[in-house]
Each structure stands twice: as structure tokens, then as C-alpha cells.
Amino acid sequence: MGVKELDVLFEDNHVLVVNKPAGLLVHGDETGDITLADLAKEYIKKKYNKPGNVFIGVVHRLDRPVSGVVLMAKTSKALTRLNELFRSKKTQKTYWAVVQNKPQQEQGTLIHWLVKDSSKNVTKAFARENNSGLRSELHYKLLSASNGKYLLEVNPITGRPHQIRVQLASMKCVILGDLKYGAAQPLPDKSIALHARQLQFEHPTLKTPVTVNAPPPDAPVWQPFRSLI
Numbered sequence: 001m002g003v004k005e006l007d008v009l010f011e012d013n014h015v016l017v018v019n020k021p022a023g024l025l026v027h028g029d030e031t032g033d034i035t036l037a038d039l040a041k042e043y044i045k046k047k048y049n050k051p052g053n054v055f056i057g058v059v060h061r062l063d064r065p066v067s068g069v070v071l072m073a074k075t076s077k078a079l080t081r082l083n084e085l086f087r088s089k090k091t092q093k094t095y096w097a098v099v100q101n102k103p104q105q106e107q108g109t110l111i112h113w114l115v116k117d118s119s120k121n122v123t124k125a126f127a128r129e130n131n132s133g134l135r136s137e138l139h140y141k142l143l144s145a146s147n148g149k150y151l152l153e154v155n156p157i158t159g160r161p162h163q164i165r166v167q168l169a170s171m172k173c174v175i176l177g178d179l180k181y182g183a184a185q186p187l188p189d190k191s192i193a194l195h196a197r198q199l200q201f202e203h204p205t206l207k208t209p210v211t212v213n214a215p216p217p218d219a220p221v222w223q224p225f226r227s228l229i
Contacts, residue, residue: 006043010212014078014205015071016040016056019214022067022191026058040072060086063162065177068095068196069214073204081204086159092200095154095164096143098193098221099173100184102150107141110167114160122180123162125170136160138167146224149176153197164194176221193221 007019018040020026025035041054057079059071073079085091112125113133126133137157144151152173154164162181168174169181175194177187187193195216203210215229216222 006039007214008043009069009214010210014073014075015082015203015210016044016074017069017071017199017212020062020067020070020196022065022189022217022219025064026061026070036070037072044074057082059083060159062196063165063192063194065190065192066194066196067191067214067217069093069199069212070196071199071201071212078204082201085201085204089157090202092198093156093159093196094198095156096195096197096216096225097152097154097164097168097173098176098225099150099152099168100148100176101172101174102145103140103142103152103171103173107139109137109139110171111135111137112167112170114163114166116161123160123166125166127170134158134160136163136167138164140168144225144228149221149224151225151228165192187219187221189219191217191219195222 009019010017020036025033027037028035037056037058040056044054057073059073059082062068062070073082113129114123114125114136115133116123139155140152142150143153156163165175165178165181174182175192177183177192179186198213200211
């Protein structure tokens with residue numbers, strides 16, 4: 001992926017919001033692969049002809065196989081304020097997920113206690129409270145159906161690792177391509193059909209509401225639902 005392909009959804013002096021493609025890391029890991037943060041820094045360097053180091057603060061993350069809205073800060077002041085918004089749950093995130101089974105109820109709330117196994121990078125969901133689990137909550141509703149595939153809109157109330165993936169799988173609505181949580185087969189591009197569709201937040205300096213929408217990828221799994229964009 002080249003810098004020209006960075007899909008910028010919103011930008012001003014303080015924030016940069018982009019549409020992350022599936023397969024791209026947000027932050028670096030042991031693979032050493034190029035990251036979204038790397039691309040954002042290079043984009044700013046070239047666009048504004050800035051020499052030396054460029055500041056980019058990543059406010060939140062998406063799993064590597066997930067696409068969609070990622071918010072970054074262009075100043076340390078903005079990063080501090082945006083981090084506080086996320087900590088205090090004053091942002092609203094909306095995801096789209098294509099799943100392989102229809103939920104028994106077309107909308108509802110899921111509450112689980114999630115335990116992450118870091119050695120295997122997998123999370124387990126428990127229906128009852130336990131000492132090691134983190135309470136996790138999301139709302140979902142069925143938006144559309146096509147050829148035995150179902151599009152869900154998901155609003156997570158908490159932000160836990162793999163939360164949407166494992167909570168939907170717990171009600172037999174496994175996300176397409178998500179082999180880690182029970183999908184029948186991979187998607188051709190090794191992504192999973194989970195997309196961060198919308199992010200609403202308060203601007204860190206103007207204090208005005210900002211809403212950013214990201215169109216889902218052009219991949220075939222999303223094509224039946226493009227009329228909803």
C-alpha cells in the first residue's frame with residue numbers, strides 16, 4: 001500500500017481520521033510490517049512538506065483483519081483530550097458485521113465477561129461474572145439479509161479485545177472469515193467481515209460534535225449491502 005492510498009475521511013490541524021483497510025496493522029508488532037501510523041506520518045510529511053519527525057498519536061485500534069474508521073491526533077494536546085474521551089466513554093462507535101447465521105432476535109443487548117488468553121491471542125466469553133473476566137456489553141440489530149448472509153449493526157458500550165467478534169460468535173452469529181471464532185472458511189483476502197462504520201466524537205479543541213462515516217471495502221462480501229451506504 002502506498003501513501004497515496006491512505007483513505008482520509010476527515011482532517012484539520014488537530015485530528016486525522018482515516019478508513020483503515022483490512023490487513024493493515026494500526027500499531028507495530030513483532031512482524032515489523034508497515035503500519036497505519038507509519039502511513040499517516042508519511043502522508044503528513046509529504047502533504048505539508050515537513051522535515052524530520054512527524055507527530056501522530058493513535059487514539060484507538062482496530063484488529064488487523066478489520067477495516068474502518070480510525071481516529072488519530074496530530075498534536076499532543078489533541079491526543080490527551082481524545083484519549084480522555086475514549087476513557088470516559090464519550091464517543092460512539094458503530095460497526096457493521098456480516099454473519100453466517102440470523103440472530104434469534106433481530107435486535108438485542110449482549111453482556112458477557114471476557115477473558116483474554118494473550119499467549120493464543122484469543123478471547124473467551126462467559127455468560128456469568130467471574131473474577132478474571134471484564135464485563136462487556138454491546139447492542140446489535142439486524143439491518144439486512146442476502147443469500148443466507150446477515151448484516152448486523154453493532155454498537156459496543158465497552159471496548160475489549162476481540163469483543164464484537166467473540167460476543168457475536170457466542171450467539172452463533174460468527175463473522176464471515178473469522179476462523180479464530182468459528183467461521184466455516186476464510187475470505188479470499190484473509191479479512192473478516194467486520195467494519196468500523198461510524199465514529200462520533202467531540203472535537204478536542206473546538207468542542208463541536210464530529211461524525212465520520214467510512215464506506216465498507218469493495219470486497220465481494222460487502223457488495224449485497226452497498227445500497228445501505
